[in-house]
Amino acid sequence: MSAGAPQGKGIRAANPDGAAHSTLAAFRNPTTQDVPMTSPQTWNAQLYDTSHSFVWQAGEDILRRLAPAAGERILDVGCGTGHLTARLAEAGATVIGIDSSEEMIASARAAFPAIEFHVMDARTIRLAESVDAIFSNAALHWIPDAGSAIRSMRGALRMGGRLVLEMGGYGNIATIYRAVQHSLDDLGIPHAHVPKFLYFPSIAEYTGLLEANGFEPGFARLFDRPTVLDGGTAGLRNWVTMFKRPFLDLFPLTTREDFFRRVEDECRVTQWDGTCWRADYRRLQVVARAV
Numbered sequence: 612m613s614a615g616a617p618q619g620k621g622i623r624a625a626n627p628d629g630a631a632h633s634t635l636a637a638f639r640n641p642t643t644q645d646v647p648m649t650s651p652q653t654w655n656a657q658l659y660d661t662s663h664s665f666v667w668q669a670g671e672d673i674l675r676r677l678a679p680a681a682g683e684r685i686l687d688v689g690c691g692t693g694h695l696t697a698r699l700a701e702a703g704a705t706v707i708g709i710d711s712s713e714e715m716i717a718s719a720r721a722a723f724p725a726i727e728f729h730v731m732d733a734r735t736i737r738l739a740e741s742v743d744a745i746f747s748n749a750a751l752h753w754i755p756d757a758g759s760a761i762r763s764m765r766g767a768l769r770m771g772g773r774l775v776l777e778m779g780g781y782g783n784i785a786t787i788y789r790a791v792q793h794s795l796d797d798l799g800i801p802h803a804h805v806p807k808f809l810y811f812p813s814i815a816e817y818t819g820l821l822e823a824n825g826f827e828p829g830f831a832r833l834f835d836r837p838t839v840l841d842g843g844t845a846g847l848r849n850w851v852t853m854f855k856r857p858f859l860d861l862f863p864l865t866t867r868e869d870f871f872r873r874v875e876d877e878c879r880v881t882q883w884d885g886t887c888w889r890a891d892y893r894r895l896q897v898v899a900r901a902v
Contacts, residue, residue: 670695670748670749670777671698672777672896673746673748673775673776673777673896674695674698674699674746674748676775676830676896676898677699677744677746677773677775679699679702679703679704679744679746680702680703680704681702681703681704682703682704682705683704683705683743683744684704684705684707684740684741684742684743684744685699685704685705685706685707685742685743685744685745685746686706686707686708686709686736686738686742686744686745686746686764686767686768687699687706687707687708687709687745687746687747688709688733688736688745688746688747688750688751688760688764688776689709689710689711689733689747689748689749689750689751689753690708690709690710690715690716690719690728690750691710691712691715691719691749691750692715692718692719692722693708693718693719693720693722693723693726693728694722695746695748696708696719696723696726696728697722697723697726699746700723700725700726706726706727707726707727707728707729707738707742708726708727708728708729709728709729709730709731709733709736710728710730710731710750711730711731711732711733712730713730716728716729716730733747733750733751733754733760733763733764734754734756734759734760734763735763736763736764736766736767738767741767741768741769741772742767742768742769742772743768743769743772743773744768744772744773744774744775745764745767745768745772745773745774745775745776746775746776747774747775747776747777747778748776748777749777749778749779750778751776751778751810752778752779752783752809752810752811753808753809753810754810755807755808755809755810757810757812757817757820758820758823758824761820761821761824761826762824762825765824765825765826765901768901769901770901770902771900771901771902772900772901773898773899773900773901774821774826774897774898774899774900774901775897775898776896776897777894777895777896777897778811778894778895779809779810779811779892779893779894779895780811780812780813780814780833780834780893780894780895781811781812781813781814781816781833781893781895782811782893783811783891783892783893783894784890784891784892784893785891785893786878786881786882786891787847787850787851787874787878787882787890787891789877790873790874790877790878791851791855791858791874793873793877794870794873794874794877795858795861795870797873798862798866798869798870798873800861800862800866801861802858802861805857805858805861808857811893811895812895813833813895814831814832814833814895814897817831817895817897818831818897818899821897821899825901825902826899826900826901826902827899827900827901827902828897828898828899829898829899829900830896830897830898831895831896831897831898832895832896833893833894833895834893834894834896835891835892835893836892836893836894837889837890837891837892838889838890838892839887839888839889840887840888840889840890842888843886843887844888846887846888847871847874847875847878847882847883847888848871848874848875850888850890851871851874
């Protein structure tokens with residue numbers, strides 16, 4: 612839990628380090644009025660699988676919290692290229708994977724043809740019948756309109772069904788994000804008009820939204836997960852290229868090398884260990900029940 616944040620009613624909360632974490636004002640969560648219905652982020656499924664597999668590999672932890680059972684009907688929200696969806700199916704569950712990216716879904720269908728995948732926005736889920744559980748890993752922080760996504764998931768879940776998720780939490784990637792902002796400022800590149808497309812809530816904020824929209828949270832924790840980035844010396848710029856595309860589109864290719872160098876210089880003291888880059892991830896895990 613973030614320092615000073617009230618704990619939601621009935622929630623078993625955990626924060627291993629227990630320390631206060633400072634965060635840029637830019638990380639304050641936007642209101643839904645500020646959020647466009649279409650995210651500016653685009654996805655490269657091949658790059659995601661070859662250079663950023665740590666995203667779904669880290670999802671094994673939250674998958675164990677779900678404990679999928681044979682015969683259950685489970686929805687994977689933000690399934691990406693389908694690797695964790697396939698793990699759910701291996702447990703004997705009937706699984707449906709959804710993602711708003713056509714390229715991600717095309718890759719998932721090609722890799723796992725026996726599983727049902729659909730291009731679908733998490734804010735407007737439409738299923739033929741309700742599901743027993745909803746699973747989501749590293750996806751919901753891409754939807755600043757969190758209330759709409761929560762209401763949509765509640766509508767897809769049977770009474771008593773469980774929601775098990777992991778997403779970026781309060782203070783996630785603060786060092787990298789600060790370096791990106793500073794580098795754009797140093798290069799004189801305006802960026803205030805870039806729509807807010809990331810949402811990193813505290814335990815109190817997100818569990819409060821769940822309680823207001825038909826869920827009873829039972830477990831939540833906010834914790835640090837420093838994560839090695841694939842690619843050696845190019846790891847940080849590869850990560851920015853994959854996950855911060857809207858900022859790269861602000862300026863021409865000829866300026867990007869200078870931009871990457873500035874970002875790397877600012878992050879080097881804390882995020883480079885001499886052999887690899889690490890992202891300063893903070894993750895929020897929540898388990899809740901539909902009521």
